[in-house]
Amino acid sequence: MANATHQRDVINQAGFKMLTLCKSQMEKAKEAFMEHDSDLAEEVITKEARVNALDLKIEEDCEKFLALYNPVAIDLRFVMAIRKINFDLERIADHAYSISRYVDDMDEKIKPELFQVLQFEKMYSTIMEMFNYITTAYEEKDVSLARKVFKKDKILDQINRDSFGIIEEEIKKDIAVIKQSLILFSVVKKMERVGDLLKNIAEEIIFYIEAEVVKHKKKK
Template sequence: MQNVTYHREALNQSGIDMLSMCKSQLQKSNESFVNHDSDLAEEVIRNETRINALDLKIEKDCEKFIALYTPVAIDLRFVIALLKINSELERIADHAYGISKYVVDIDNKISPHLLTATQFDVMHDTIMLMMDIITEAYENKDVKVARKVFKKDKILDKININSFTVLEEEIKKDNSITAEALILLSVVKKMERVGDLIKNIAEEIIFYIDAEVLKHQNKK
């Protein structure tokens, strides 16, 4: 029993570490994008190897845990949920990497005016708050906290939908901004997708703790 508890806690800590690393990658990638800080963007790109290494470690450790202890009930739900949460976090890190690649590969700082018009700062702040929420929910096994991200995700959806129209109008005023507007639109869509991935993580936390499956419910 002691070995089970020890290995389960080690897995849990790896999940916390992955959450922390991915949050840091998001923060730095967005800061590098807004400020066109290529040095910070390069740091995010370099850190991708650490994310990938931890991703593989968590996957292997989960498989080993299942093979050694044949977990049932909440222990089994925990391992299944962690595997899915880990996958979603790795995809979040991929989006942070992609945003940073724009900064490194394209020598074109986005106009502060366009960032304001699309409410990019609101989008960023909302995503970071959502990351804080799921980290708290995961660490404290708190379903009520996990559910808070669903309402926050709607803010991202609205900004994403509005951004096309907003940028279209800006291009009509000055077509010389077309290239940077398209880059910004692409990053906004990445951010919206990050919100979806965070929402998926919240669903997995709820599944793990309460054995409640939420996936696809909103589509019925």
């Protein structure tokens, strides 16, 4: 049983490492995109290989845990949750990678006013708040923090819904911003999807933690 406990700790630590790595990828992708920083964009693109390697390790460790220890109850829920969380984190990293790739496609820095009218900074800061809630919820098993993610996701959904009309108006005002506007519109869509993935992760954390709490209550 000690071996099983150790292996579970290893998987848990790897999951936390994946979470912080993907958060860092999003932070750097945003800065590279807004500042038109090709060096930083290249760092994100290069580090994608590290994300993929960690993704595979977590998946292999989970499969090994299932095969060797035949887990039930809370241990089984733990492995199921980690596998799903890992899958969603890898997809978030894919979006960070794609956003960084856009830096190569842009001839110049996107006009600051386009970021302003699309509430890009608000969208990004909301995503980082969601990441922070999830990170603490994961580390401290705090369901209340995980639940805060759902309300934040509604902010991203609204900004995304408004973005098409705003882009349309900006292009009408100045046809020269078509390329920048379309690239930014695409990135807004990706940010909205990142929000959906973070919401999925919050749901998995709640599933795992609440099941554990229920089990402990029954014991008492």
